[in-house]
Amino acid sequence: MFFKHFLGEQAQVEVALARLEKIAPGETDLYLLDSGNSQTEQLSALLDQLDEQTPVALVNIAPDQAEQLVDKHPAIRGVFYSHATREHLLDGIQVLLEGGDWLPRVLTQRLLSQWRRMRQLAGSKPSLTLREREILSLAGKGLSNAEIAEQLCLSPHTIKSHIHNLLRKIGASNRAEAAFLLRGRLDWSESCHA
Template sequence: MTINLVVADDQELVRSGFAMILDSQPDMSVVAEAGDGAEAIEAVRRHRPDVLLLDIRMPRMDGIEAARVVCGETGTKVLMLTTFDQDDYVYDALHAGASGFLLKDVRRDDLVHAVRVVAAGDSLLAPAVTRRLIDDMVRSRRRPAVSPVGLDVLTERERETLLLLGRGLSNAEIAAELVVSEHTVKTHVSNVLTKLGLRDRVQAVVVAYESGLLQPGNR
């Protein structure tokens, strides 16, 4: 199955570089490029891609506003790419509905992997971004929009799954840790998100820390 993408960045060389990397993959096709948020929205409406690779800072309409519109109107997954890793951008992007957040110095293989992860319906944050998110949360006690339901609604295995999610492990890595199949892990992850009223894995990471299940520095 081919993953169709739209790549949006106001810097033509950067945009073309990302598009070339992704379009060269056997399971990916870049169906359009855009130079700002407004063009990105128009391209998504026209092509209905699986994933929108979206820069944060662009003229006319920035990536945050574009992500808000795209996530509100379509089923396209949004993967944010930026040179800026300030906390406000992370929170704003996640609250806009983005499924992933990577820095522009991401390695080629990690970029390709991120697109596949997001296209599959999972969420992804660059390790550096995750650390900033958690550090800021612990420092300021800032809270994302998540349900305050306690962890006592989870089974022991679901709590273990949440702990491993908090450490940033993929489904395959969690399966190896728990010695179960990836299908079983997907079921546990789905149960954790449903029971805690969470939108995605990103919110699960934050809850793992907020609840005290995982302590900062304990990765």
């Protein structure tokens, strides 16, 4: 109640405390989720219930929890750690209501580094063999190693070996990441590098 009163008086915004099941989609401009004393799994389940079009700000959250949740939930546009000042909170809420983002510097730097790495990997031209390209294309469609092996008349062990090699070449940690990084180039037309 103090939080509602403080924001209503200082920020000149209408603040409503409500249960999620009582909020109609499109009725809210910004969700402020008080994360204090909540487990990450609980917060994640709660975030899954929210309308993805409406921005979310996590308030009173620990940095490690914020990192995990921002990675999983793109609707999170604001993060306010437990030590945020009133002025910081009010400034951030105003930015969020205007359509911007409000993230702590450390979190922003980490996300930016991650984005740059992904762009660099996606922009590089890995020299995959024709067979590796075929296998990656099929893996990107969701086929298992056994299904790929059957389709290409190879052994599952050979497929596993090819996947290991192509992951190393493009710097991906798993086949889903490899398919994501190279999603625009899974049907290469240029010649292969043997």
